[in-house]
Amino acid sequence: MWNWDYAFSILPQILAALKITVSATFFGFLLALLLGLILSILIRADIKAVSLAVKGIVQFIRNTPLLVQLYFIFYVFPQFGITFKPFTAGILGLGIHYSTYLSEVFRSGIEAVPAGQWEVVKALNFSQPQAWTKIILPQVIPPIIPVIGNYLITMFKETPLLSAITLVEILQTAKIIGAGSFRYLEGFTIVGVVFFLLSYSSSQLIKKLEVRLGKSN
Amino acid sequence: MTPIVSYKNITKAYGELEVLKEIDFDIYPGEKVALIGPSGSGKTTLARLLMTLEEPNSGTIEVEGKGLWHEEINGKLVKANGKHLREMRKSIGMVFQHFYLFPHMTVLKNVMEAPVTVLGLSKKKARLQAEEMLEKVGLGDKLDVYPAQLSGGQKQRVAIARALVMKPNIMLFDEPTSALDPELVGEVLEVIKEIALESDMTMLLITHEMDFAKEIADRVAFFNEGTIAEQGTPEEIFNHPKTPRLQTFLSRFNP
Numbered sequence: 001m002w003n004w005d006y007a008f009s010i011l012p013q014i015l016a017a018l019k020i021t022v023s024a025t026f027f028g029f030l031l032a033l034l035l036g037l038i039l040s041i042l043i044r045a046d047i048k049a050v051s052l053a054v055k056g057i058v059q060f061i062r063n064t065p066l067l068v069q070l071y072f073i074f075y076v077f078p079q080f081g082i083t084f085k086p087f088t089a090g091i092l093g094l095g096i097h098y099s100t101y102l103s104e105v106f107r108s109g110i111e112a113v114p115a116g117q118w119e120v121v122k123a124l125n126f127s128q129p130q131a132w133t134k135i136i137l138p139q140v141i142p143p144i145i146p147v148i149g150n151y152l153i154t155m156f157k158e159t160p161l162l163s164a165i166t167l168v169e170i171l172q173t174a175k176i177i178g179a180g181s182f183r184y185l186e187g188f189t190i191v192g193v194v195f196f197l198l199s200y201s202s203s204q205l206i207k208k209l210e211v212r213l214g215k216s217n
Numbered sequence: 218m219t220p221i222v223s224y225k226n227i228t229k230a231y232g233e234l235e236v237l238k239e240i241d242f243d244i245y246p247g248e249k250v251a252l253i254g255p256s257g258s259g260k261t262t263l264a265r266l267l268m269t270l271e272e273p274n275s276g277t278i279e280v281e282g283k284g285l286w287h288e289e290i291n292g293k294l295v296k297a298n299g300k301h302l303r304e305m306r307k308s309i310g311m312v313f314q315h316f317y318l319f320p321h322m323t324v325l326k327n328v329m330e331a332p333v334t335v336l337g338l339s340k341k342k343a344r345l346q347a348e349e350m351l352e353k354v355g356l357g358d359k360l361d362v363y364p365a366q367l368s369g370g371q372k373q374r375v376a377i378a379r380a381l382v383m384k385p386n387i388m389l390f391d392e393p394t395s396a397l398d399p400e401l402v403g404e405v406l407e408v409i410k411e412i413a414l415e416s417d418m419t420m421l422l423i424t425h426e427m428d429f430a431k432e433i434a435d436r437v438a439f440f441n442e443g444t445i446a447e448q449g450t451p452e453e454i455f456n457h458p459k460t461p462r463l464q465t466f467l468s469r470f471n472p
């Protein structure tokens with residue numbers, strides 16, 4: 001059944017496609033972090049209407065499937081004149097979807113900062129942006145790094161969804177190879193192993209980080 | 218002399234609970250005023266209003282002749298905006314009961330951060346000032362230590378240095394030693410006493426340390442149920458209390 005020679009012959013092609021998967025994950029996650037932070041700060045806004053509107057949007061996005069969102073961005077938006085390349089659409093979809101989860105992570109991290117920090121920051125006359133960047137966020141981020149890391153891994157494992165909007169990432173590449181040679185076993189196995197190796201080693205890295213962060217606190 | 222701080226008919230309520238009742242209170246430049254009184258009588262609230270951490274329900278506060286929560290624009294009193302509040306806060310500093318040091322920064326960074334970020338000082342200059350201030354509070358050997366490694370008394374002295382380095386004209390101390398183990402109270406009081414004696418800063422001190430208040434205060438105000446029930450020189454307040462309330466309150470400290 002399993003053919004090593006064949007497996008090695010298709011390996012370079014699959015690994016080349018890994019670049020697409022990894023960069024989609026990287027940029028998608030970057031967007032998710034940025035948007036997530038903005039959402040979590042907006043949810044805290046003093047203006048009730050803003051806070052409620054943002055909360056509503058977050059709930060809506062979180063409770064609809066990522067695949068549906070990807071289809072909207074890639075197939076529906078063009079009907080309104082907004083067209084994206086598959087890669088861009090994929091990053092947008094991943095970024096927006098995961099920003100709603102990350103906003104929740106940021107929110108709980110921000111709430112964990114004692115109220116006294118906000119008071120002393122005011123007493124020392126920091127502006128709001130100064131307070132956020134110098135005092136609050138540096139206290140928010142270290143404790144939530146492990147949770148953020150786990151979302152990164154989850155997102156990474158969801159990138160094969162992007163094949164549904166025609167992005168030729170690693171799984172799609174294996175499928176195309178399989179369709180040409182009528183051998184699917186090796187290709188899909190390699191894809192599975194690659195995902196496992198990267199996810200598992202990342203999760204071990206996060207665990208180590210968690211221990212280190214726990215010690216320094 | 219015109220007051221540096223003037224509370225005028227200030228009322229503050231949390232929901233139904235009236236915490237400050239039509240308070241009129243003046244503090245003069247350079248004056249060291251001690252606030253004493255039972256807990257829950259509104260002392261902290263009075264200080265927090267001045268630090269702009271709370272807004273009064275009615276009345277006005279003037280600091281250095283300008284409205285704190287209100288500003289006059291074309292002869293009309295309007296609610297102060299963020300910019301005005303930031304301008305006013307330059308004159309005021311506060312030391313809290315629970316220190317609130319920045320846990321992610323060393324002692325030196327705790328003291329340097331606001332001068333660099335808020336006042337725009339160069340790192341070099343801020344560092345010099347911070348080191349000098351930490352030396353003054355007796356922590357010149359703890360510059361690179363993180364707050365978690367300090368005792369309560371050391372933490373509070375860092376907090377004092379951090380507030381002082383901003384050079385406020387008015388300093389508020391809200392029970393600076395109440396969260397400390399008894400054996401650490403002395404070192405903090407010593408530092409505050411030194412500052413009080415050598416500087417012409419205006420100081421408002423909320424404290425339960427009666428001997429300390431007697432020693433450094435020019436004037437003592439006794440708070441009771443949201444009003445200033447009695448005030449006078451330390452001699453008047455501690456040796457010749459007039460109201461039964463104050464007599465009862467003081468008797469608890471001299472059993």
Ligand SMILES: Nc1ncnc2c1ncn2[C@@H]1O[C@H](COP(=O)(O)OP(=O)(O)O)[C@@H](O)[C@H]1O
Pocket residue numbers: 231234236254255256257258259260261262263
């Ligand atoms: N944020 C708040 N919300 C509700 N009640 C408060 C709040 N802060 C203070 N109080 C109440 O106001 C009263 C006066 O408090 P405070 O000014 O802290 O008194 P003191 O400093 O003299 O002990 C107390 O009864 C306290 O419970």
Ligand SMILES: [Mg+2]
Pocket residue numbers: 257260261262392
């Ligand atoms: Mg109090």
